[in-house]
Amino acid sequence: MGSLFRAVKESKPFKKADLLIIPLLMLASALAIFLLSPGGGSYAEIYADGKLVRVMPLDVDAEFVYHFDEGRKNVITVKGGKVSVSYADCADKICTHYPPTDRASSSIICLPHKLVIIVRGGENEYDGVV
Amino acid sequence: MRSSKRFAAVGMLAALALIAFMIESLLPPMLAFAPGTKIGFSSVFVSLCLILYGERDALLVLIVKCALGSVFSGNVFSLYYSLPAGLASLLISVLLYRRAFPKVSVLFISVVSAVCHNITQIMMAWALLNMAQVLCYVPVVTLAGAIAGTVTGACVYYAVKALPERLIYL
Amino acid sequence: MLKTLSSKIALPLCAAMFFFAFSACQVEDEGQFFLNSRLEIKFFGANREAERLCRQEITRFLEEFEQKASAHLEDSEVSKFNKAKAGERVQLSERVYKLFELSMEYYQKTGGAFNHCLYGLSKLWGFMESDGIYGIEELPSQQQVEQLLSYADPSLIELSDGAAVKFHDAVKVDFGAVAKGYALDVCGQIARSYGIKSALFNMAGNVYAIGYKDDGAKFSIGITDPRMIETGEEIFAGVRLADTSISVSGDYERYFLKGGIRYCHIIDPFTGWPVNTGNSVSGIISAIVISQNAAQADAFSTAVMVSGPEEGKRLLEQNGLCGIIITADKKYYVVGDVELFGVKNYERAEWEASFGR
Numbered sequence: 001m002g003s004l005f006r007a008v009k010e011s012k013p014f015k016k017a018d019l020l021i022i023p024l025l026m027l028a029s030a031l032a033i034f035l036l037s038p039g040g041g042s043y044a045e046i047y048a049d050g051k052l053v054r055v056m057p058l059d060v061d062a063e064f065v066y067h068f069d070e071g072r073k074n075v076i077t078v079k080g081g082k083v084s085v086s087y088a089d090c091a092d093k094i095c096t097h098y099p100p101t102d103r104a105s106s107s108i109i110c111l112p113h114k115l116v117i118i119v120r121g122g123e124n125e126y127d128g129v130v
Numbered sequence: 131m132r133s134s135k136r137f138a139a140v141g142m143l144a145a146l147a148l149i150a151f152m153i154e155s156l157l158p159p160m161l162a163f164a165p166g167t168k169i170g171f172s173s174v175f176v177s178l179c180l181i182l183y184g185e186r187d188a189l190l191v192l193i194v195k196c197a198l199g200s201v202f203s204g205n206v207f208s209l210y211y212s213l214p215a216g217l218a219s220l221l222i223s224v225l226l227y228r229r230a231f232p233k234v235s236v237l238f239i240s241v242v243s244a245v246c247h248n249i250t251q252i253m254m255a256w257a258l259l260n261m262a263q264v265l266c267y268v269p270v271v272t273l274a275g276a277i278a279g280t281v282t283g284a285c286v287y288y289a290v291k292a293l294p295e296r297l298i299y300l
Numbered sequence: 301m302l303k304t305l306s307s308k309i310a311l312p313l314c315a316a317m318f319f320f321a322f323s324a325c326q327v328e329d330e331g332q333f334f335l336n337s338r339l340e341i342k343f344f345g346a347n348r349e350a351e352r353l354c355r356q357e358i359t360r361f362l363e364e365f366e367q368k369a370s371a372h373l374e375d376s377e378v379s380k381f382n383k384a385k386a387g388e389r390v391q392l393s394e395r396v397y398k399l400f401e402l403s404m405e406y407y408q409k410t411g412g413a414f415n416h417c418l419y420g421l422s423k424l425w426g427f428m429e430s431d432g433i434y435g436i437e438e439l440p441s442q443q444q445v446e447q448l449l450s451y452a453d454p455s456l457i458e459l460s461d462g463a464a465v466k467f468h469d470a471v472k473v474d475f476g477a478v479a480k481g482y483a484l485d486v487c488g489q490i491a492r493s494y495g496i497k498s499a500l501f502n503m504a505g506n507v508y509a510i511g512y513k514d515d516g517a518k519f520s521i522g523i524t525d526p527r528m529i530e531t532g533e534e535i536f537a538g539v540r541l542a543d544t545s546i547s548v549s550g551d552y553e554r555y556f557l558k559g560g561i562r563y564c565h566i567i568d569p570f571t572g573w574p575v576n577t578g579n580s581v582s583g584i585i586s587a588i589v590i591s592q593n594a595a596q597a598d599a600f601s602t603a604v605m606v607s608g609p610e611e612g613k614r615l616l617e618q619n620g621l622c623g624i625i626i627t628a629d630k631k632y633y634v635v636g637d638v639e640l641f642g643v644k645n646y647e648r649a650e651w652e653a654s655f656g657r
Contacts, residue, residue: 004180004181004182004184004227004231005181005182005290005295006295007231007232008181008231008236008287008290009290009291009295011231011232011235011236011287012235013235013236013237013284013287013288014235014237014238015234015235015238017234017238018235018237018238021238022237022238022241022276022280025241025245025272025276026273026276026277029269029270029272029273029276030269030273032269032272033163033269033270033273036266036269042534043534047261050259050260050261052529052532053529054529055528055529055552057504057524057553058338059337059338059340059502059503059504060336060337060338060504060505060553060554061336061337062336062434062554063429063434065435080331080333080338081331081333081338091204091205091206091207091208092166092205092207092208094165094166095165097159097162097165097166098165099162105263105266106266107263107264107266107267109255109259109264111207111210111211111255111258111259112207114258114259116259116261116263116264118263120534121534124522124534124535125520126520126521126522126535126538127342127500127513127519127520127521128340128342128500128502128507128519128521128522129502129521129522129523129524129534129535130502130505130506130507130521130522130523130524130546130547130548130588
């Protein structure tokens with residue numbers, strides 16, 4: 001049963017191919033992230049369990065409370081042109097770790113509360129939307 | 131064949147995996163650009179178990195870590211995505227160690243299994259929320275997985291290098 | 301061994317992380333903010349230096365003006381006035397005094413539909429949150445509303461020599477319905493003083509256009525669909541305009557739902573209730589006003605919201621303004637000459653013979 005163990009012990013930490021593949025993978029994904037963020041969001045859509053329940057424009061500071069159920073809630077805050085989850089009492093609170101965003105098609109997810117916030121807008125033919 | 135010493139060793143790996151998991155959950159998020167992802171130091175112990183004692187015991191360590199980890203951290207919901215992700219990454223590791231190793235390195239296997247772990251989490255989120263928007267996170271978690279896998283891979287490799295054979299071989 | 305590790309793995313790793321970190325924290329223009337709203341400025345000329353200086357001066361102006369005019373800031377002149385006792389003379393800086401004067405003028409011109417003394421009522425209905433969540437748990441009683449309503453009376457304020465005096469302690473002002481428009485007028489003056497001939501200012505429901513676009517065309521401004529959640533469309537329609545301003549008031553900007561009823565931040569000064577609730581039935585969900593004077597457009601869009609289609613039309617026509625009125629039954633009315641295009645999901649309604657007397 002020690003054959004794999006011995007084999008690993010004798011192996012080199014990395015292969016020549018790794019020097020190519022792994023950084024390439026990192027750069028490729030970093031590039032994909034970079035390209036997929038067009039920027040310039042104008043409003044945030046709030047979906048609860050797949051259904052759109054609220055739209056918040058990003059140019060007005062405001063807050064919206066989403067009640068998941070008895071006493072469980074998320075507070076979605078728009079401030080300084082960006083949206084974030086400022087308070088959540090869900091099991092993991094991962095949603096509160098997202099940095100405030102205003103990039104179109106970026107999203108914030110609270111999985112335990114089935115909440116998805118998507119930033120949209122900016123891509124239309126108008127010089128300004130009022 | 132199984133001996134009680136081995137049983138104890140596997141038990142210790144499971145305990146270490148659990149402790150690593152708990153400590154990591156207390157630390158601030160390491161990979162800030164990818165919320166919800168971690169370096170996953172507990173997976174180092176799962177991989178170690180795989181290398182030392184094989185897939186059955188590794189699976190045991192994984193299940194113990196996921197089950198008890200979710201209970202102790204008060205987040206049973208996390209089992210929904212952590213268990214499938216852990217299973218997927220273990221499966222990939224097993225396949226690669228059996229079939230591809232030593233043509234591929236420990237580092238490579240670590241990176242691939244970390245990326246698989248993260249992508250599986252995204253898939254589980256997609257299944258629950260039913261919104262394609264979630265898939266936008268694939269590149270983000272891939273990068274996070276690549277970084278995490280590099281770190282844990284190095285840990286696994288140097289741990290194996292450092293462990294004397296007579297101590298482990300049971 | 302460690303050397304190979306650092307040079308061959310760590311280096312590309314760090315490079316990748318740097319690349320990502322760098323792209324993630326792109327340095328952006330800080331943006332201008334005023335009264336909890338973001339101002340977006342687009343210049344269409346070619347004089348970068350003038351534009352840069354103009355932006356700087358506008359940022360300074362907005363910061364200073366907010367310090368003086370915000371009802372949320374404890375030390376602002378407006379807060380001083382609100383906290384003052386009856387008979388106490390509160391000295392005001394030039395621009396804040398102008399806000400008081402303009403508001404009084406609009407109060408008279410709209411027959412009371414525009415009212416700058418609704419601070420107490422706004423607070424009662426939970427819309428004066430400076431850092432909390434707006435909306436309230438329980439609806440106020442009619443008594444509470446009527447009590448505050450009695451002090452929502454601009455004639456209880458006397459203006460003279462750059463100072464304001466109130467005749468009752470409880471008279472409190474909030475310029476939320478006109479300050480942004482006024483600020484845009486000042487921004488327009490600043491921009492023009494730098495020789496800027498073509499620019500677009502957009503601040504939370506108010507747009508101010510200087511001149512035409514650089515190719516001589518009018519600006520196309522999209523108007524938010526007040527029921528975007530239902531229709532799935534961001535835009536109701538587009539308006540073409542140049543060298544003027546447009547202001548939108550709607551019940552979708554700040555609101556909370558309770559018992560299936562939408563309580564929005566626009567309070568009807570005649571009933572003390574948010575428009576379209578209680579005894580206030582205007583039926584309008586969004587009012588759009590076009591005027592060369594942005595403060596006027598801002599104030600009148602609120603006044604029209606509260607007044608209903610017929611009275612709203614009358615107010616606009618009486619003051620030589622044009623606009624659009626969108627009603628709850630998914631119809632819209634046009635007042636005056638408006639270049640409207642691309643209307644989606646709403647039906648144009650014509651003024652009936654009984655309207656517009």
